[in-house]
Amino acid sequence: MKISFQIHHDMAEIVTLPEQLQVLGQQWSLSRKTIAEITLILDELITNTILHGDCDKRQPIDITLTKTGQTLIIQIIDTGFHFDPTLCTIPDTSLPLEQRKCGGLGILLVRQFCECWHYTRLNDKNILTLQKKLT
Amino acid sequence: MKTTITKDNNTTIFALNGRLDSNSAPQFEEELQDFLVSPCTHLLFDFNNLEYISSAGLRIILNIAKAYKSCHYLFVTCAMQEHVQEVFEISGFDSFITIHRSLADSLSALKGRE
Numbered sequence: 378m379k380i381s382f383q384i385h386h387d388m389a390e391i392v393t394l395p396e397q398l399q400v401l402g403q404q405w406s407l408s409r410k411t412i413a414e415i416t417l418i419l420d421e422l423i424t425n426t427i428l429h430g431d432c433d434k435r436q437p438i439d440i441t442l443t444k445t446g447q448t449l450i451i452q453i454i455d456t457g458f459h460f461d462p463t464l465c466t467i468p469d470t471s472l473p474l475e476q477r478k479c480g481g482l483g484i485l486l487v488r489q490f491c492e493c494w495h496y497t498r499l500n501d502k503n504i505l506t507l508q509k510k511l512t
Numbered sequence: 513m514k515t516t517i518t519k520d521n522n523t524t525i526f527a528l529n530g531r532l533d534s535n536s537a538p539q540f541e542e543e544l545q546d547f548l549v550s551p552c553t554h555l556l557f558d559f560n561n562l563e564y565i566s567s568a569g570l571r572i573i574l575n576i577a578k579a580y581k582s583c584h585y586l587f588v589t590c591a592m593q594e595h596v597q598e599v600f601e602i603s604g605f606d607s608f609i610t611i612h613r614s615l616a617d618s619l620s621a622l623k624g625r626e
Contacts, residue, residue: 392535395564413564413595420566424534470604474581479574482603483567489602 378405378444383437386427394419405444411511414490415442415451418507421483422453422462426503430457444511451491451507460503461496462487513562515543523554523622525615529561532569541572548575551585554622558615560591565599577609586610586625590618 380401384390395416402412419440426438439454467488468481487507488494494507513530524547532540541548547555555576573589580587590612592600600606612618 388535391533395531410595416564417566417599420533424566424568428534470602471607472604474574474577474608477574477604477608479571482570486567486599486602 379441381439381441383439384423385437386434388424388427391420391424391427394423401442408512415449415509418451418487418490418509419453421487422505425462425483426453426455426457430455430460430503447511449509449511451509453503453505453507455503456501457503459498461498462505463494463496513540515540517543519553520619521623522625523556523619525556525558527558527561531564532562532572533564533566534568537568537572540569544572544576548579551580551583551587554585554625555580555587556615556618556622557587557589558591558618559589559593559596560615562596563593565596570599570603570605573605573609577605581608586622588612588618588621590615 382397384394398412398416398419401407402409407415423438423440436456441452443450462484465481465484467485468478470485491507491509494505497504513528513532513536516527516529518525518527526543530536546552557573576587588610591614592611597611600609600611610621612621
Protein backbone atom coordinates (compact mmCIF):
# COMPACT_ATOMS: atom_id res chain seq x y z
CA MET A 378 0.00 0.00 0.00
CA LYS A 379 1.34 3.38 -0.92
CA ILE A 380 0.26 6.98 -0.60
CA SER A 381 1.93 10.22 -1.70
CA PHE A 382 1.06 13.79 -0.87
CA GLN A 383 2.61 17.23 -0.83
CA ILE A 384 3.00 19.92 1.80
CA HIS A 385 3.65 23.51 0.78
CA HIS A 386 6.06 25.81 2.59
CA ASP A 387 3.52 27.22 4.96
CA MET A 388 3.26 26.32 8.63
CA ALA A 389 -0.54 26.39 8.30
CA GLU A 390 -0.29 23.24 6.18
CA ILE A 391 1.20 21.30 9.08
CA VAL A 392 -2.20 21.61 10.77
CA THR A 393 -3.69 19.34 8.08
CA LEU A 394 -1.10 16.62 8.71
CA PRO A 395 -2.74 14.96 11.75
CA GLU A 396 -6.11 14.80 9.98
CA GLN A 397 -4.58 13.25 6.87
CA LEU A 398 -2.71 10.67 8.93
CA GLN A 399 -5.80 9.90 10.99
CA VAL A 400 -7.68 8.97 7.80
CA LEU A 401 -4.72 6.94 6.55
CA GLY A 402 -4.47 5.18 9.91
CA GLN A 403 -8.06 3.99 9.57
CA GLN A 404 -7.54 2.82 5.99
CA TRP A 405 -4.36 0.93 6.88
CA SER A 406 -5.62 -0.24 10.30
CA LEU A 407 -2.77 1.42 12.20
CA SER A 408 -2.88 1.69 15.99
CA ARG A 409 -3.45 5.05 17.68
CA LYS A 410 0.11 4.90 19.03
CA THR A 411 1.57 4.27 15.57
CA ILE A 412 -0.40 7.17 14.07
CA ALA A 413 0.87 9.49 16.83
CA GLU A 414 4.47 8.40 16.19
CA ILE A 415 4.23 8.84 12.40
CA THR A 416 2.64 12.27 12.94
CA LEU A 417 5.51 13.26 15.23
CA ILE A 418 8.17 12.06 12.77
CA LEU A 419 6.64 14.02 9.87
CA ASP A 420 5.81 17.07 12.00
CA GLU A 421 9.39 17.38 13.29
CA LEU A 422 11.09 16.87 9.93
CA ILE A 423 8.71 19.01 7.86
CA THR A 424 8.67 21.84 10.42
CA ASN A 425 12.47 21.84 10.29
CA THR A 426 12.42 22.06 6.50
CA ILE A 427 9.84 24.87 6.40
CA LEU A 428 11.53 26.97 9.11
CA HIS A 429 15.20 26.36 8.31
CA GLY A 430 15.43 24.70 4.90
CA ASP A 431 15.59 27.90 2.85
CA CYS A 432 13.65 26.10 0.10
CA ASP A 433 12.24 27.43 -3.12
CA LYS A 434 8.74 28.21 -1.77
CA ARG A 435 7.15 27.22 -5.07
CA GLN A 436 8.43 23.68 -4.72
CA PRO A 437 6.35 21.61 -2.29
CA ILE A 438 7.75 18.95 0.01
CA ASP A 439 6.97 15.46 -1.32
CA ILE A 440 5.99 12.78 1.17
CA THR A 441 5.48 9.11 0.36
CA LEU A 442 4.39 6.42 2.81
CA THR A 443 4.67 2.77 1.76
CA LYS A 444 3.39 -0.11 3.88
CA THR A 445 4.69 -3.59 3.19
CA GLY A 446 3.58 -6.15 5.74
CA GLN A 447 4.51 -4.76 9.13
CA THR A 448 7.05 -2.29 7.77
CA LEU A 449 6.43 1.34 6.91
CA ILE A 450 8.80 3.33 4.70
CA ILE A 451 8.55 7.10 4.93
CA GLN A 452 10.24 9.21 2.26
CA ILE A 453 10.53 13.00 2.43
CA ILE A 454 11.97 14.99 -0.49
CA ASP A 455 12.64 18.74 -0.40
CA THR A 456 14.56 21.31 -2.40
CA GLY A 457 16.20 23.05 0.58
CA PHE A 458 19.92 23.46 1.06
CA HIS A 459 22.01 20.38 1.77
CA PHE A 460 20.98 19.11 5.18
CA ASP A 461 21.58 15.61 6.46
CA PRO A 462 19.67 15.17 9.75
CA THR A 463 21.23 11.73 10.28
CA LEU A 464 24.50 13.53 11.09
CA CYS A 465 22.96 15.79 13.78
CA THR A 466 24.22 15.42 17.31
CA ILE A 467 21.63 13.81 19.56
CA PRO A 468 21.24 15.66 22.89
CA ASP A 469 22.46 13.89 26.01
CA THR A 470 19.23 13.20 27.91
CA SER A 471 21.07 12.23 31.09
CA LEU A 472 22.37 15.76 31.70
CA PRO A 473 20.94 17.70 34.66
CA LEU A 474 18.41 20.45 33.96
CA GLU A 475 20.96 23.30 34.18
CA GLN A 476 22.99 21.80 31.34
CA ARG A 477 20.12 20.79 29.06
CA LYS A 478 19.69 22.77 25.83
CA CYS A 479 16.65 23.10 23.57
CA GLY A 480 18.31 22.06 20.32
CA GLY A 481 18.11 18.58 18.82
CA LEU A 482 14.99 17.38 20.64
CA GLY A 483 13.03 16.93 17.41
CA ILE A 484 15.76 14.80 15.84
CA LEU A 485 16.01 12.78 19.05
CA LEU A 486 12.28 11.95 18.87
CA VAL A 487 12.43 11.06 15.15
CA ARG A 488 15.41 8.79 15.79
CA GLN A 489 13.58 7.10 18.65
CA PHE A 490 10.39 6.39 16.69
CA CYS A 491 12.00 4.78 13.62
CA GLU A 492 14.31 1.79 13.27
CA CYS A 493 16.69 3.27 10.72
CA TRP A 494 17.02 6.22 8.38
CA HIS A 495 19.04 7.08 5.32
CA TYR A 496 19.92 10.36 3.63
CA THR A 497 20.86 11.07 0.01
CA ARG A 498 21.44 14.32 -1.87
CA LEU A 499 20.37 13.93 -5.49
CA ASN A 500 19.62 16.55 -8.19
CA ASP A 501 19.74 19.38 -5.61
CA LYS A 502 17.16 17.62 -3.46
CA ASN A 503 17.32 16.22 0.06
CA ILE A 504 15.96 12.68 0.10
CA LEU A 505 15.36 11.23 3.53
CA THR A 506 14.09 7.67 3.88
CA LEU A 507 13.00 6.24 7.22
CA GLN A 508 11.97 2.72 8.11
CA LYS A 509 9.51 2.03 10.89
CA LYS A 510 8.27 -1.28 12.23
CA LEU A 511 4.50 -1.30 12.71
CA THR A 512 3.19 -2.75 15.94
CA MET B 513 -4.51 24.26 21.45
CA LYS B 514 -6.79 25.81 24.02
CA THR B 515 -5.44 26.83 27.40
CA THR B 516 -7.61 27.39 30.46
CA ILE B 517 -5.92 29.25 33.30
CA THR B 518 -7.25 29.03 36.86
CA LYS B 519 -5.88 29.77 40.33
CA ASP B 520 -6.04 27.55 43.37
CA ASN B 521 -4.57 29.27 46.46
CA ASN B 522 -0.87 29.69 45.71
CA THR B 523 -0.95 27.73 42.43
CA THR B 524 -1.64 28.78 38.84
CA ILE B 525 -3.09 25.92 36.81
CA PHE B 526 -2.75 25.76 33.03
CA ALA B 527 -5.11 23.11 31.62
CA LEU B 528 -3.90 22.27 28.11
CA ASN B 529 -6.40 21.01 25.57
CA GLY B 530 -5.46 19.77 22.08
CA ARG B 531 -2.06 19.77 20.40
CA LEU B 532 1.10 21.55 21.53
CA ASP B 533 3.16 21.79 18.36
CA SER B 534 5.04 24.39 16.33
CA ASN B 535 1.75 26.06 15.44
CA SER B 536 0.41 26.49 18.96
CA ALA B 537 3.76 26.91 20.76
CA PRO B 538 4.26 30.69 20.12
CA GLN B 539 0.86 31.58 21.64
CA PHE B 540 1.48 29.29 24.62
CA GLU B 541 4.91 30.83 25.19
CA GLU B 542 3.34 34.28 25.21
CA GLU B 543 0.79 33.21 27.82
CA LEU B 544 3.67 32.01 29.97
CA GLN B 545 5.83 35.14 29.69
CA ASP B 546 5.30 36.28 33.30
CA PHE B 547 6.14 32.82 34.62
CA LEU B 548 9.27 32.59 32.45
CA VAL B 549 10.54 35.98 33.62
CA SER B 550 9.57 36.06 37.29
CA PRO B 551 7.56 33.19 38.76
CA CYS B 552 5.32 34.41 41.60
CA THR B 553 3.11 31.34 42.22
CA HIS B 554 3.52 27.58 41.93
CA LEU B 555 2.81 26.47 38.37
CA LEU B 556 0.85 23.36 37.45
CA PHE B 557 0.35 22.03 33.91
CA ASP B 558 -2.69 19.78 33.66
CA PHE B 559 -2.05 17.55 30.61
CA ASN B 560 -5.26 15.53 30.92
CA ASN B 561 -6.63 16.83 27.60
CA LEU B 562 -3.32 17.27 25.78
CA GLU B 563 -3.28 14.77 22.92
CA TYR B 564 0.08 15.57 21.40
CA ILE B 565 3.36 17.34 22.07
CA SER B 566 6.28 17.96 19.70
CA SER B 567 9.77 19.36 20.34
CA ALA B 568 8.37 22.90 19.94
CA GLY B 569 6.31 22.32 23.09
CA LEU B 570 9.15 20.57 24.90
CA ARG B 571 11.37 23.63 24.40
CA ILE B 572 8.90 25.85 26.25
CA ILE B 573 8.54 23.35 29.07
CA LEU B 574 12.33 23.10 29.39
CA ASN B 575 12.55 26.88 29.70
CA ILE B 576 9.79 26.92 32.33
CA ALA B 577 11.56 24.19 34.30
CA LYS B 578 14.77 26.26 34.18
CA ALA B 579 12.96 29.42 35.30
CA TYR B 580 11.48 27.54 38.27
CA LYS B 581 14.77 25.85 39.17
CA SER B 582 16.17 29.11 40.48
CA CYS B 583 13.14 30.28 42.48
CA HIS B 584 11.40 28.94 45.56
CA TYR B 585 8.09 28.18 43.82
CA LEU B 586 7.45 24.76 42.31
CA PHE B 587 6.60 23.67 38.77
CA VAL B 588 4.75 20.35 38.43
CA THR B 589 2.74 18.51 35.77
CA CYS B 590 -0.04 15.94 35.93
CA ALA B 591 -2.37 13.53 34.12
CA MET B 592 -0.29 12.87 31.00
CA GLN B 593 -1.71 10.71 28.24
CA GLU B 594 0.46 7.74 27.31
CA HIS B 595 2.02 9.20 24.15
CA VAL B 596 2.81 12.55 25.79
CA GLN B 597 4.43 10.80 28.76
CA GLU B 598 6.51 8.65 26.38
CA VAL B 599 7.81 11.78 24.62
CA PHE B 600 8.71 13.25 28.02
CA GLU B 601 10.57 10.10 29.01
CA ILE B 602 12.48 9.78 25.72
CA SER B 603 13.59 13.40 26.14
CA GLY B 604 14.74 12.71 29.69
CA PHE B 605 12.41 15.41 31.04
CA ASP B 606 10.94 13.04 33.63
CA SER B 607 14.27 13.19 35.48
CA PHE B 608 13.81 16.87 36.38
CA ILE B 609 10.07 17.53 36.02
CA THR B 610 7.57 16.14 38.53
CA ILE B 611 4.73 14.22 36.87
CA HIS B 612 1.75 13.44 39.10
CA ARG B 613 -0.91 10.94 38.11
CA SER B 614 -3.82 13.31 38.69
CA LEU B 615 -4.68 16.94 39.25
CA ALA B 616 -5.74 16.07 42.79
CA ASP B 617 -2.30 14.53 43.49
CA SER B 618 -0.58 17.70 42.24
CA LEU B 619 -2.79 20.03 44.26
CA SER B 620 -2.31 17.92 47.35
CA ALA B 621 1.50 18.00 46.89
CA LEU B 622 1.49 21.78 46.47
CA LYS B 623 -0.98 22.45 49.28
CA GLY B 624 0.60 24.14 52.21
CA ARG B 625 3.86 24.93 50.42
CA GLU B 626 4.45 28.64 50.54
